[in-house]
Amino acid sequence: MNRRKKDAVALEHKPVVVVKHYEKVDGRLASNMGAKALSLGLAQWDDRGKVNISAKVWENTGEKCSVQSEELPLHRVLDLSILICRSLDHFQEAYRHEHQYDPQEPVIDRIALQGNAMTLGISIDDESMNENIQLFSQALQDDDEMNSERLRTLAKILKDMGY
Template sequence: MKEAVAPEHKPVVVAEHYEKVDGRLASNLDVKGLSLGLTQWGDRGKVNISAKAWENTGEKCSMQSEELPLHRVLDLSILICRSLEYFQEAYRHEHLYDPQEPVIDRIALQGSAMTVGVCIDDESINENIQLFSQALQDNDEMNSERLRALAKILKDMGY
């Protein structure tokens, strides 16, 4: 029997320095960033997009999963929605982003602004961003259905 190996998350869109944005927990050092990236699940090599909250365990960022406070789930939702909006127009850039200006947006939140940008620290970003964009397209129907349901619920709630 094969030992289960945790899939590697390769960040493409990141919100770094999240500890400054983290609501009432701002300046708490447990979560350093949020990211959307590529994850390869299973034996078939299919690439999927995953979200991740990067923890600081004192020595390095942890790959451990965790229960997320509700505001972090909402912050991840903001990161997802802003990224989806960005990728609708990303084709305008040769590499799907501008290497000279990788910041996508700064979103004001309690604590500080969340900076959303392309992860240019990744030496494979040009390849990974293409895979990320394709995975968004491949899952558009499923994601759009959920976004429409979320939009309706938010509207019904008065937002």
């Protein structure tokens, strides 16, 4: 296997929590040929098999979604922050469901933003979803201390700014 193909496999993103149809709520860029979805999911970044959580903006190049990294407009970074916070909140209570979510209602939240709403839900399109969501939940637990420190810092900064 050549290096390029190996890197592509190692960086595969498996969505767990998704915002589909993001192009409808993408700030000033809504309805343009830009971001089609946001997701939090599983990424395998090293050869020892450690599972990490990554955020992804699914771009559309006109023919298919692009896997290339790009600069993000500030509002998308904030939308990803909303996605992260609501996902963390969901998974604090997810133990109440057998599969970490309610299969009858996979929508986590619907958040109104400038004339439309961002719908956050569990990605049920993957046949290995139950395994992925367990790995995702465990990775959240493993990184809780690191993420909590950053969330407390962000909360303090937002409070100091008057939000």
